[in-house]
Every structure is written in structure tokens, then in C-alpha cells.
Amino acid sequence: MNAFKSEFRxxxxxxxxxxxxxxxxxxxxxxxxxxxxxxxxxxxxxxxxAFDLKQLAWRKVFSPSTLKLYLKLFxxxxxxxxxxxxxxxxxxxxxxxxxxxxxxxxxxSEDPSDRPxxxxxxxxxxxxxxxxxxxxxxQMY
Amino acid sequence: METIAIDQxxxxxxxxxxxxxxxxxxxxxxxxxxxxxx
Numbered sequence: 001m002n003a004f005k006s007e008f009r010x011x012x013x014x015x016x017x018x019x020x021x022x023x024x025x026x027x028x029x030x031x032x033x034x035x036x037x038x039x040x041x042x043x044x045x046x047x048x049x050a051f052d053l054k055q056l057a058w059r060k061v062f063s064p065s066t067l068k069l070y071l072k073l074f075x076x077x078x079x080x081x082x083x084x085x086x087x088x089x090x091x092x093x094x095x096x097x098x099x100x101x102x103x104x105x106x107x108x109s110e111d112p113s114d115r116p117x118x119x120x121x122x123x124x125x126x127x128x129x130x131x132x133x134x135x136x137x138x139q140m141y
Numbered sequence: 142m143e144t145i146a147i148d149q150x151x152x153x154x155x156x157x158x159x160x161x162x163x164x165x166x167x168x169x170x171x172x173x174x175x176x177x178x179x
């Protein structure tokens with residue numbers, strides 16, 4: 001994500017990360033990961049609800065694709081930290097918004113491994129704002 | 142187009158102070174809702 005930060009900046013897109021954990025749980029998380037993004041807490045999950053992010057069924061949380069993702073992350077060196085009580089059933093999502101709250105792109109995760117690529121997010125944004133092409137002389141009547 | 146009343150849904154910053162999502166972006170935002178901390 002860091003590598004693409006300039007691409008987001010070029011499009012006037014700021015990145016904001018929201019977690020349902022309590023703020024005091026997030027401070028060591030931010031320090032550990034050294035994230036350059038704004039991280040906010042939605043402990044009461046009002047925003048999660050407003051964005052229709054639901055609880056996943058057990059079979060979705062432990063689906064083969066989720067296990068495959070975590071196996072891949074462990075191979076890359078991920079080790080789990082203890083951030084206290086967690087809700088592994090809460091689903092997440094990725095949204096592109098404007099200031100009026102209009103949703104330009106939405107992905108509500110079907111399981112924990114269901115995440116959009118950065119390239120697909122940038123492409124979705126560009127499609128929203130693509131100017132209609134001017135007709136060429138041949139297309140004019 | 143789906144619209145969410147983001148200016149009416151307070152969040153907390155890392156100091157525990159109430160804040161709105163709109164205070165943290167200028168024109169557009171990519172909002173990433175975390176699944177769980179890992």
C-alpha cells in the first residue's frame with residue numbers, strides 16, 4: 001500500500017483506516033506496524049453498521065481461502081500479536097467516498113481473505129471520473 | 142448512488158477523542174474497515 005501512496009495522493013484520495021477495537025488497543029498496533037495512515041476507532045461499530053458490514057458465519061471465517069491467506073502471511077513473517085479480546089466474526093470492507101458520503105466504490109468482504117487489490121481500487125476511482133471521449137470526425141454526423 | 146451520513150457518525154481518535162471521518166480527508170477517502178488486528 002505504501003508503494004501506491006503517491007498514486008492515491010495524485011488523485012486527492014486520503015487513506016483512513018477504521019477499526020472496531022478500542023483506541024488504547026490501537027496505539028501499540030500503530031507503533032508496531034508504523035502505519036503512515038490515519039487510524040480511527042469505531043468501538044460501538046456505528047460506522048460498520050452504517051456501511052452494512054456484518055458478522056460472518058463460522059464457515060466463512062475459517063474458509064479455505066482465509067486459511068490460504070494466513071498461511072501465505074505466516075510464510076512472509078507475520079506473527080500474531082496479542083491485542084486483547086477480538087471479534088474474528090466481524091467482517092471488514094473497503095470504500096471510496098467523497099465528502100458528501102457518496103460511495104464511489106464498495107467492497108464488503110465475503111470472508112477475511114476477500115480484499116481488493118490496490119490496482120483495482122485505483123482503476124475503480126478512475127472509471128468514476130473518466131471524461132467522456134470527444135467524438136472523432138468520423139463519429140460526427 | 143449509495144450515500145452514507147458520515148458527518149453524523151462520530152468515531153474516536155487514538156487519544157479517545159470524538160472525531161468525524163470528514164475531518165481526516167480533503168476530497169476523497171479510501172476507508173479501510175479492518176477485519177481484526179493481526
